[in-house]
Amino acid sequence: MSASVNCLNNGPIGIEVVSLDVSRLVGYEIKIYTEQFPGKELASRVVSAEAREIAVDSGSSFGLIGNLISPQQVILQFPYKGQDIVVRAQLRRTHGGQCHLIVEERMIPLSRRQHHRINRLLPVKLATYPVVSYGRRELSSLRWIATQTINVSSGGVMISIPSFLEKGIYLLIHIDCEEISLPPLLLGRVCHCYQTDKGQFRAGIEFIVKEIGQKLFPPARLRELPQTVLNYTSKQREKLNKDILALESKEKDSDRSQG
Numbered sequence: 001m002s003a004s005v006n007c008l009n010n011g012p013i014g015i016e017v018v019s020l021d022v023s024r025l026v027g028y029e030i031k032i033y034t035e036q037f038p039g040k041e042l043a044s045r046v047v048s049a050e051a052r053e054i055a056v057d058s059g060s061s062f063g064l065i066g067n068l069i070s071p072q073q074v075i076l077q078f079p080y081k082g083q084d085i086v087v088r089a090q091l092r093r094t095h096g097g098q099c100h101l102i103v104e105e106r107m108i109p110l111s112r113r114q115h116h117r118i119n120r121l122l123p124v125k126l127a128t129y130p131v132v133s134y135g136r137r138e139l140s141s142l143r144w145i146a147t148q149t150i151n152v153s154s155g156g157v158m159i160s161i162p163s164f165l166e167k168g169i170y171l172l173i174h175i176d177c178e179e180i181s182l183p184p185l186l187l188g189r190v191c192h193c194y195q196t197d198k199g200q201f202r203a204g205i206e207f208i209v210k211e212i213g214q215k216l217f218p219p220a221r222l223r224e225l226p227q228t229v230l231n232y233t234s235k236q237r238e239k240l241n242k243d244i245l246a247l248e249s250k251e252k253d254s255d256r257s258q259g
Contacts, residue, residue: 020080022049022103030056030078032101033194034091037064038167041194044099058099065099076101115155115237116245122149123176124159129187131170131217131225142172149175154240156188156206165193165203172229173205180243183236187213187229209234 025046032042044056044065058066068074070093077086089101127142150158157175165171171188188205195201210233213222222230 033075052103115153117151117153119151125174126171129170129172154237165190183232185228
């Protein structure tokens with residue numbers, strides 16, 4: 001599922017938006033993420049809105065929206081007052097087959113993340129790593145894939161990939177970046193993966209820092225991991241987060257001076 005789901009489940013506390021005006025969404029496209037179709041981003045246009053209830057075009061996203069089961073909870077993502085937000089909604093179908101969504105009060109801006117992200121197209125190599133069964137001796141047999149990042153932070157990365165990655169899969173990751181001091185090899189875990197309208201997939205991957213790894217794996221398993229991936233600590237992650245903020249601030253100042 002998408003980054004939106006991860007943001008709502010694990011992100012910061014949202015803000016109450018009692019005055020959320022859903023009528024602003026009529027005619028606009030929204031993204032819908034469901035457990036019924038994991039890994040798929042369903043895009044549809046809002047055809048009507050009243051109070052906190054919106055109706056969307058059931059014929060979009062290759063007919064998948066028309067096949068959504070009622071009732072179920074879904075996640076919506078859409079632009080609102082200049083920023084992208086995510087919000088939960090309850091899906092229900094009318095007797096005529098229309099798809100209606102009752103939007104909750106609480107919404108979360110996607111910009112409110114613990115670790116600041118910058119948009120960067122960076123070369124990245126990754127390999128799925130079965131932590132339970134693999135040891136250092138088997139590293140040479142891993143199948144590495146070369147792709148690129150969409151954005152990067154001290155806490156994780158969004159990548160473009162040609163195939164679907166299951167949530168919870170562990171990866172070994174190398175990101176080629178000179179601007180920020182990322183470790184040469186990182187252990188990551190897939191948080192979400194969804195298909196874009198261009199047929200590619202986007203996967204959100206969180207970096208596993210040393211302190212988290214010590215809680216996830218028993219000591220015997222930790223000894224089998226490549227020791228490099230255990231060198232990334234929470235303290236280093238926070239320092240890197242500050243470096244990324246400083247880098248973005250410097251870039252904004254440079255853009256203003258050139259403008």
